[in-house]
Amino acid sequence: MKYETLKHEFVTHFPDQPESGVLYISIEYKSVSHLCCCGCGEEVVTPLSPADWQITYDGRSISLSPSIGSWTLRCRSHYVITRGRVREAGQWTDEQIVAGRRRDRLATERQHGTQTQLGETMPKAVQKPRSWFAKLVDWLFGR
Numbered sequence: 001m002k003y004e005t006l007k008h009e010f011v012t013h014f015p016d017q018p019e020s021g022v023l024y025i026s027i028e029y030k031s032v033s034h035l036c037c038c039g040c041g042e043e044v045v046t047p048l049s050p051a052d053w054q055i056t057y058d059g060r061s062i063s064l065s066p067s068i069g070s071w072t073l074r075c076r077s078h079y080v081i082t083r084g085r086v087r088e089a090g091q092w093t094d095e096q097i098v099a100g101r102r103r104d105r106l107a108t109e110r111q112h113g114t115q116t117q118l119g120e121t122m123p124k125a126v127q128k129p130r131s132w133f134a135k136l137v138d139w140l141f142g143r
């Protein structure tokens with residue numbers, strides 16, 4: 001991990017040119033954004049909701065759960081942010097990614113009580129050009 005600690009900044013809008021090593025939190029838009037901690041420069045936007053990500057602010061630092069990564073990042077980094085510190089969480093296998101996506105979709109459907117398009121709650125990173133594996137997952141789950 002190139003960045004092992006993250007500062008945080010409460011903002012309304014995310015900056016056009018975010019800085020590495022900063023976690024931007026927008027309460028208004030219920031989401032958190034940061035540049036991937038491996039240093040690849042990919043922006044990771046994580047929506048906040050009971051079915052997505054949650055933050056804990058202890059007055060000094062931010063914790064974010066669940067972990068960041070897996071299918072949300074092309075570099076396949078996987079890490080946990082706890083009290084402003086970045087801890088590597090190991091690479092996910094393709095099977096875990098499939099299971100994770102399915103679990104997320106079920107959680108979202110439960111929360112909204114309707115069929116929800118996965119794309120609505122997924123971070124921006126997923127909406128970029130899709131890999132063969134993502135296409136396979138789409139095919140498997142009939143999207």
Ligand SMILES: [Zn+2]
Pocket residue numbers: 036037038039040041042073075076077
């Ligand atoms: Zn990365």
